[in-house]
Amino acid sequence: MKDSKTNSKPAGKALFLWLSTISLILLMVGVTALWYFISPRLHEFNEAFPFILLTALRIFFFFLVVGSLLVLLTAIFERNFIIAKFATHMFIRIMYPVCVFFGSLTGIPEEHIGESFVRVNDTFIRSLRKKFDPKNTLVLLPHCLQDTSCPIRITVDPSNCKRCMRCDIGKVLELCDEFGVDVSIATGGTLARKIIIDKKPKVIIAVACYRDLVSGIRDAYPIMTLGVFNLRPNGPCINTHVNIDTLRKALESVVIQPV
Numbered sequence: 022m023k024d025s026k027t028n029s030k031p032a033g034k035a036l037f038l039w040l041s042t043i044s045l046i047l048l049m050v051g052v053t054a055l056w057y058f059i060s061p062r063l064h065e066f067n068e069a070f071p072f073i074l075l076t077a078l079r080i081f082f083f084f085l086v087v088g089s090l091l092v093l094l095t096a097i098f099e100r101n102f103i104i105a106k107f108a109t110h111m112f113i114r115i116m117y118p119v120c121v122f123f124g125s126l127t128g129i130p131e132e133h134i135g136e137s138f139v140r141v142n143d144t145f146i147r148s149l150r151k152k153f154d155p156k157n158t159l160v161l162l163p164h165c166l167q168d169t170s171c172p173i174r175i176t177v178d179p180s181n182c183k184r185c186m187r188c189d190i191g192k193v194l195e196l197c198d199e200f201g202v203d204v205s206i207a208t209g210g211t212l213a214r215k216i217i218i219d220k221k222p223k224v225i226i227a228v229a230c231y232r233d234l235v236s237g238i239r240d241a242y243p244i245m246t247l248g249v250f251n252l253r254p255n256g257p258c259i260n261t262h263v264n265i266d267t268l269r270k271a272l273e274s275v276v277i278q279p280v
């Protein structure tokens with residue numbers, strides 16, 4: 022079975038930014054409406070109470086709007102507008118589930134939201150302009166990149182790969198050697214989490230489908246995780262591929278390169 026995503030481009034970052042902006046506007050409208058309906062009761066309780074609450078809400082909304090603008094500027098221009106680190110936290114921890122919920126109400130597939138989220142997350146990481154030592158960098162690959170006919174066990178030790186180049190594992194290992202970064206291959210989320218706990222990288226470049234990237238990015242946080250989508254010409258989870266140029270660009274953006 023061919024994967025439906027094979028011929029379509031992953032969703033861009035605009036979708037997630039739009040969804041999160043609309044979600045915040047709805048949050049402000051909802052909270053204001055709630056204040057409007059309960060303010061007569063609050064007035065009975067204490068005359069100044071509705072006014073104090075409204076002032077507090079206005080201050081909160083002011084920071085929310087300014088913060089959202091800075092987040093949008095960070096995401097659009099890939100520059101750290103003061104708030105990139107906070108934005109990463111807010112988007113990974115809070116905005117993803119909110120956007121998935123809102124998206125489900127409007128019929129937007131979670132897959133598109135997830136792809137867009139991965140791109141926005143990458144933008145925030147790149148905007149920090151932070152480079153890491155290769156020895157603190159981990160490239161995490163899915164087991165499905167390996168050719169199914171290859172008899173070599175590479176999950177325990179990727180260096181067992183003979184680099185025959187029948188699948189992309191060999192190409193990725195050559196690229197990682199060039200950058201001097203560590204590589205691990207995970208058969209699933211549980212093993213990926215164990216690898217991260219054992220190796221304690223400061224930055225991860227993960228290759229996976231949108232679903233695994235979203236859960237990996239959220240699970241690994243606060244370790245920064247750049248996502249690279251795998252290519253699935255044979256359907257999900259079988260003989261997948263990765264664009265080596267995309268992976269190289271991801272490495273170049275976060276790893277101190279050898280001189």
Ligand code: SF4
Nearest residue numbers: 171182183185188191
């Ligand atoms: S490059 Fe060759 S040896 Fe390495 S995992 Fe792929 S098929 Fe096996």
